[in-house]
Amino acid sequence: MARFLLHRLWQSLLVLAVMSFVIYGLMGLMPGDPIDLMISSNPNVTSEDAARLRSLYGLDKPIVERYGNWLQAALSGDLGYSRAYARPVPEVLAPALVNTLWLLGSTLVLSILIALPVGILAAARPYSRLDYTVNLLAFAGISVPVFWLGLLLIMVFAVMLGVLPAGGTGAIGDAGWWERLRYLILPVATLTLASVGGHTRYVRSAMIEVLRQDYIRMARAKGVGRNRVLFRHALRNALIPVVTVLALDFGFLFSGALVTETIFAYPGMGKMIFDAIMGNDFNLALVALLFATLLTLAGNLLADLAYAWLDPRISYR
Amino acid sequence: MTAPLPGRSPLALAMARFRRHRLAAASLALLVLLALFAAAAPMIAWVLGVDGETVDLMGRFAGPSAAHPLGTDELGRDVLVRLLYGGRVSLLVGITAALASAVIGTFIGLLAGYFGGRLDALLMRLTDGIIALPLLPLLIVLAALDLGKLGLPEWLEASEQISLYRIVAIVAVVGWTTVARLVRGAALGLRERDFVQAAIAQGAGPMRIMGIHILPNLASPIIVATTLSAGNVILLESVLSFLGLGIQPPMPSWGNLLTNAQELIWSAPALAFYPGILIFLTVIALNFLGDGLQDALDPKATAR
Numbered sequence: 001m002a003r004f005l006l007h008r009l010w011q012s013l014l015v016l017a018v019m020s021f022v023i024y025g026l027m028g029l030m031p032g033d034p035i036d037l038m039i040s041s042n043p044n045v046t047s048e049d050a051a052r053l054r055s056l057y058g059l060d061k062p063i064v065e066r067y068g069n070w071l072q073a074a075l076s077g078d079l080g081y082s083r084a085y086a087r088p089v090p091e092v093l094a095p096a097l098v099n100t101l102w103l104l105g106s107t108l109v110l111s112i113l114i115a116l117p118v119g120i121l122a123a124a125r126p127y128s129r130l131d132y133t134v135n136l137l138a139f140a141g142i143s144v145p146v147f148w149l150g151l152l153l154i155m156v157f158a159v160m161l162g163v164l165p166a167g168g169t170g171a172i173g174d175a176g177w178w179e180r181l182r183y184l185i186l187p188v189a190t191l192t193l194a195s196v197g198g199h200t201r202y203v204r205s206a207m208i209e210v211l212r213q214d215y216i217r218m219a220r221a222k223g224v225g226r227n228r229v230l231f232r233h234a235l236r237n238a239l240i241p242v243v244t245v246l247a248l249d250f251g252f253l254f255s256g257a258l259v260t261e262t263i264f265a266y267p268g269m270g271k272m273i274f275d276a277i278m279g280n281d282f283n284l285a286l287v288a289l290l291f292a293t294l295l296t297l298a299g300n301l302l303a304d305l306a307y308a309w310l311d312p313r314i315s316y317r
Numbered sequence: 318m319t320a321p322l323p324g325r326s327p328l329a330l331a332m333a334r335f336r337r338h339r340l341a342a343a344s345l346a347l348l349v350l351l352a353l354f355a356a357a358a359p360m361i362a363w364v365l366g367v368d369g370e371t372v373d374l375m376g377r378f379a380g381p382s383a384a385h386p387l388g389t390d391e392l393g394r395d396v397l398v399r400l401l402y403g404g405r406v407s408l409l410v411g412i413t414a415a416l417a418s419a420v421i422g423t424f425i426g427l428l429a430g431y432f433g434g435r436l437d438a439l440l441m442r443l444t445d446g447i448i449a450l451p452l453l454p455l456l457i458v459l460a461a462l463d464l465g466k467l468g469l470p471e472w473l474e475a476s477e478q479i480s481l482y483r484i485v486a487i488v489a490v491v492g493w494t495t496v497a498r499l500v501r502g503a504a505l506g507l508r509e510r511d512f513v514q515a516a517i518a519q520g521a522g523p524m525r526i527m528g529i530h531i532l533p534n535l536a537s538p539i540i541v542a543t544t545l546s547a548g549n550v551i552l553l554e555s556v557l558s559f560l561g562l563g564i565q566p567p568m569p570s571w572g573n574l575l576t577n578a579q580e581l582i583w584s585a586p587a588l589a590f591y592p593g594i595l596i597f598l599t600v601i602a603l604n605f606l607g608d609g610l611q612d613a614l615d616p617k618a619t620a621r
Binding site (some may be wrong): 015019023026027028029030031032139140142143144145146147148151152154155159248250251252254255256258259262263270273274277278285289292293295296297300 | 446448454457461466467552555556572575582583593596600601603605
């Protein structure tokens with residue numbers, strides 16, 4: 001187990017290293033560079049000054065060398081300054097990360113709380129009217145454009161009914177928990193509606209797969225009750241593939257969070273990444289993107305652990 | 318032997334199974350209808366006597382009328398005609414990018430499934446890696462790249478269609494994973510089949526075996542996976558265009574028609590509704606269609 005974990009950790013680190021190089025390289029291909037941005041705000045800079053600045057900051061060096069320098073600085077804890085916020089990147093990133101984790105966490109919990117019972121019920125009676133309805137709704141969930149869903153919810157709850165805020169977070173200062181919650185409802189609802197369909201389908205198909213097994217027929221044959229078969233014999237085995245898919249879905253969930261945060265002006269990582277890319281805030285965009293990758297990889301690693309914990313047959317030599 | 322039963326070709330059997338899947342059949346009809354309407358956009362504009370580009374600042378946010386069946390937008394342009402033109406772009410991008418993804422995915426899946434071993438491990442790690450990444454932020458970076466710095470010729474960079482090519486390329490870069498996985502799985506099984514082994518024994522080279530013996534047998538998984546990923550492709554295009562990174566206005570697409578919808582949501586909620594419902598219907602129809610095709614084309618499909 002420890003060896004397997006070590007192996008996976010090493011693999012994740014490798015992916016992270018490759019991604020950091022790829023993203024660093026892509027940042028260099030974005031329109032404008034930091035010196036262009038300096039020049040644009042100061043008309044007195046001559047092209048000689050620009051060239052001197054470029055060599056001063058090492059921007060005229062080959063990409064591999066620049067990446068090496070960045071990596072060295074990053075590993076020693078210097079992640080650079082955000083241009084837009086004029087503060088060190090970690091300081092800017094931390095609150096956004098907390099906000100995003102709230103959004104993702106609430107969505108995931110809510111989505112699973114809905115998907116589990118609904119998926120199990122649908123699988124208990126495959127091809128029944130209930131199953132058909134669930135399937136239809138699940139397809140609707142995976143087919144809806146997240147941003148449009150967000151717009152619709154704003155239209156209904158903020159414009160027509162006027163009961164919930166259309167975006168942002170609670171008032172400045174120490175708002176009460178209810179005030180904060182109110183701003184979280186629509187984003188969480190949007191993201192949950194967009195992800196619960198997929199989750200329900202995973203639960204349903206995993207349960208159907210398990211319910212076909214011989215040991216289920218055996219349990220039924222010896223007279224085990226319906227609910228006990230479903231929850232005791234089938235569910236635990238069905239959870240194994242579900243957990244994996246949920247973890248693999250984390251990247252998708254994060255993409256959804258980016259859209260949701262942008263629509264609702266919710267100050268999380270996704271919106272920050274988008275704004276940073278659009279606003280040429282290279283340092284912030286780079287680190288935030290890497291952090292999002294790191295989060296996803298950590299999610300996958302957790303899934304592997306959960307997998308081993310749920311399935312005693314897996315030994316991981 | 319008695320008289321043979323009336324024979325039904327595999328295709329006829331598949332068609333029969335497909336027709337039983339009423340939702341999928343309805344979806345196909347809907348998709349064909351949408352495509353026809355989109356294709357007929359110039360004709361419909363001509364019949365109505367409007368085009369999607371004329372700005373009429375005096376007639377902004379007009380309600381539905383004979384001249385403008387769905388009203389006008391924030392610049393007084395006809396909403397229906399812009400929706401249809403947007404549909405042309407969105408459907409075209411969706412189909413092209415899905416086909417491009419299918420070609421890449423088939424190639425990679427075939428290589429991994431047929432050769433197996435190290436190559437398979439490497440390609441599948443790559444596929445898993447791409448699936449696990451938070452794709453949208455990365456696609457936003459790709460969409461924001463300065464094409465001049467990539468060394469593209471200036472005439473191409475300045476061409477009006479560049480945002481079309483670009484979005485197809487971006488989506489295809491990540492869209493191939495579903496097809497690759499399915500093709501790899503199917504190819505893995507086919508490789509062990511007797512007719513492939515026989516071909517190997519007869520001395521056929523890997524190119525011939527993959528091309529002549531394996532590829533035709535992969536048609537159903539490829540068709541199913543391509544249909545299913547076409548839905549995702551359209552969603553990706555719409556979200557990138559919505560964020561202002563995909564198809565660039567004034568060329569309309571269902572995604573970028575929604576870009577301004579958020580500010581206008583207080584004054585003209587209908588403008589935010591139409592493009593979204595069209596995206597939604599197209600994607601759900603593609604998903605139902607893929608689901609139905611899977612049942613129809615999979616010979617092991619259980620009767621429902």
